[in-house]
Amino acid sequence: MKTNKSDQSVSFTASFGKVMRVIGHQRRLLAASVFFAAVSVILQLYIPMLFGDAIDYIAAKNRVDFAMVAAFMGRILLLTAIAATATWLMNIINNRLAYRTVQEIRSRAIRKIQRLPLSFLDANSEGDLVQRVIADVDQISDGLILGFTQFFSGLIMIVITIAFMFSRSRVISLMVLLLTPLSFFLARFISTHTYAMFNEMTRVRGQQTALVGEMIGGEKLVSAFAYQSRASRRFDAINRDLQQSTVRAIFYSSLANPGTRAVNAINYALVALVGAFTILQGGLTVGGLTILLTYTNQYTKPFNDLSMVYTELQNAMACAARVFYLIEAEPESEGVREELPPATGRVDIEHVNFSYSPDRPLIEDFDLHVSPGQTIAIVGPTGCGKTTLINLLMRFYDVNSGSIMVDGKDIRSVSRHSLRRSYGMVLQESWLRNASLRDNIALGKADASDEEIIAACKKAHSWDFIRRLPRKLDTIVHEDDLSQGQRQLLCISRVMLCMPPMLILDEATSSIDTRTEILIQVAFDQLMAGRTSFIVAHRLSTVRNADLILVMKDGHIVEQGRHEDLIAANGFYTRLYQAQFAGISI
Template sequence: MKKLLKLIGKYKIFLGFSVIFAAISVVLQLYVPVLFGDAIDEVVAAHQVNFDMMWYYLRQILVFIVISALATWFMNLLNNRMTYRIVQDIRSQAIRHIQVLPLSYLDQHSTGDIVSRVIADTDILSDGLLLGFTQLFSGIVTIVVTLIFMFSKNVWVTLLVIVLTPFSFVVAKFISSRSYTMFRKQSETRGRQTALIEEMIGGQKVVKAFGYEKESSRRFDEINKELQTYSQKAVFYSSLTNPSTRFVNNIIYAGVALLGAFLIPGGMLTVGGLSVLLSYANQYMKPFNDISSVITEMQNALACADRIFDLLEQKEETPDVDGTFKSVDGTVQIEDVAFSYDKEKKLIENFDLDVKPGMRIAIVGPTGCGKTTFINLLMRFYDVDAGRILVDGKDIREVPRHTLRSSFGMVLQDTWIKSGTVRDNICFGKPDATDEEIIRAAKEARSWEFIRRLPKGLDTALHEDSISQGQKQLLCITRVMLCLPPMLILDEATSSIDTRTELQVQEAFDKLMKGRTSFIVAHRLSTIRNASLILVMKDGKIIEQGNHEELLKKGGFYHKLYHSQFES
């Protein structure tokens, strides 16, 4: 709640006016019983009714009810505006925060769970906030003003109500603490369910290809049953709150009626006064009943808020420092670098490398040897545990990440296409590119052939499955061809392209790599014969290095790797 109040603080004007309208509405509603009591007291005895005064009071009641209704409408309007703007802020903050989270957090948490926090949990939070604001403002004003009116009528009856009130809190606290735990588990399980759905739908072809449908359904049923159990328990515990507090409140109501009945004969209270106090006793207890009746939504909202704040409070990646490259010539030095994802399991140790401008560095080795990890360190997706990496003589930790990454053009084995036009996807790194520049880059990357055949050419809207994997990779290559960065990173950049097109793209890459420092991760060793230096990695270490001919003559690990690809 404290964290939510900080977010609400931005909307103090909405909050202030909402409280004012709540006060107007409640005060007028609470004054109505006084007028009813006065009207009742105008019935003095049989055939002795002051009709003029009675109608006067009834007219006032009508006016007050109309004004109170308008004030309530304005209060709800402000609460709606405030709630949805707060939720908008939370979502915007969450997306911005995800952009600065270290990749280690994103690697360790499923996409579905993060999406569930940003979308589903904030939706539930908005529902709870809306109910909370509506009940809270009017509730607080109702309690305070009711007590003032009650004290003005009779001190003893009011004190009885105050003394008995804490019992209602004790009951509500006992039950709500248990329901909160269930709602927290419900929210976590919903996140796991969303992650599984996203995983199975995204990989549906693999699911069908390996006949995994039944196992997929079984896993979903398990999580679904778990969600059902937590949801039922959460609703069961929270639904006990309202009848329990109403039971306590009815005892208070009976106590007011009993004490008031004893006070009337002694002249300390009139019949009209007792009717007013009974009405106020109801009004006083109404906020507690209202809050307890929506406790399900409130507890659910707070449990979801907990998960949202857990995401928002995750430690950001180390902040950038001020700095830049004067001119990137492509010199890269790696000095005694050590790194591991899990500190218990060492991966890269004592890694040293000196790369001169324009060199083509090929990195080969068995799966899991640290090739892609090296690229992650070079791009500063992860920071080294020890040692340092220098570009143009400057430690990459002393350069803003954006400046560093804009110096590299990267094409990965994993392709990524955003929802948008072909033009949007190609111009990702150069938004101001002209059509002439885009077409030139597309022709060099051999993607123009399929782009021009699309219904609207460069303006064709794309989504994840609208083009083939090979075509996606060609678009990713086109992005790099358009930017013409001073250094290149190619991680299995042509793995999804047919052999003929690969040869053509390789020619384009050869032209692009002239004069540019390039790092090439490859499994097909035939593609790296022309590399200036080949690094052979195993278990996070460089075990061999040299050009293609030198390594073959050594007859070592590279020799075995190379010939294993051509053995029958």
């Protein structure tokens, strides 16, 4: 299973900074959230002052001023209602801010996936990428909603509380401030040691998602080879790893809340003790001490609240590290490229070297010159470089050295879009969208009319089964609704519709019955007339009429020529042919 740990080394601070830069794009919502947070906090902190003053009006024996107490209570109720409304509006804005932020992050991730080189996609499993874009972004959303609710109001509360406390007692306020760093140091110590645990947890969760995707996607093979018990054991092993890493991360991160509460409890007790002595000395009233004790609670509340959501925040930032690793991955290099004019089909490959990894050379010093309209068949044993050559022609990968030219232009000097637009491609593995048959067939020509689509389907012999469907071209298809052969016929119909100047057929008829294959071959012969065509084939019977057959072995062209000439040469091609038709070992 493919994994990548390089995205696990990003610190909490770095991930948080990246998320905050995305949040900065929602300046109006951010400003509104801060405004309502300030209103809510200021009112919440002003209300204790009113309570303290009201207490002073009832503290003396037989001197209770009921009128003033009632006036204070009326103001307290009004301000409480306003503070509650401000808090409600702040929460709504925070939710919208969080959802827009994760919407932007997810959109950026999807756009980046579409621009990433195949080498990146090959190095990361599909399930892990899905985990990053869906589940990890959801975790960021949960963390942001909790974090925003506590962060803005908490920061404002700390600043304003200190200001109010200094207005009542400088000595007690300084004492509270001096004890504050203990909470920071404690939270920092715990976070330093637990963030790596959350990174490990998200990594294992990605492995689990990848395995589930593999098992569901290959359900038929899993059942056919009785792999269920082994798959269950693999899942159980990953599940145990996930359980252990999750419990460890949550347990240690949860120590932050009781730790900060212990420090804050000491703070509260010292304020009560010093305040009591100050009252005895006449430097403070009972109402004043009540206000200071309330403010001490209010001051330490943000630390308690943040420590409570710190587990969620760490999980969110660990997920953010994985998502931003994807977003910040190096895309396919494009730069300023000219558009490739409509191609005539001349292809020149000169001294090309390529390997997927530096220690395993694959294609070495490869030369090929193709004239417009030629049909080039590429044959050879598995792993010889046939499909790799197709990947290089389409610039799914760039050559390590040498050059590939179309109509005299190095394909690295033209845009990938204009290059790929010049090719029609039918692969052995067909792909369909969860959409209508019309949308699937018109994938490369969105403005095609129904008449054009039907004509292409008739040429590709897919119209025979399409017309029997209840809604014909309007039928919505899913991957499992059609047979492999039917899916491949639809992919051939796409190419028939676009009529590109060059064709690439990679085992294009591998999943089609023999009768239909003969009909398709006739259609291909019509389609390939006057078009440069590259045919990758294992069944040598399908390439006998090619203008040139390239016989590849270990990344080299070992033979080339027409079918009759290669058979007469009695070389490697002959052995391949005999092995396929006469059962002779090569």
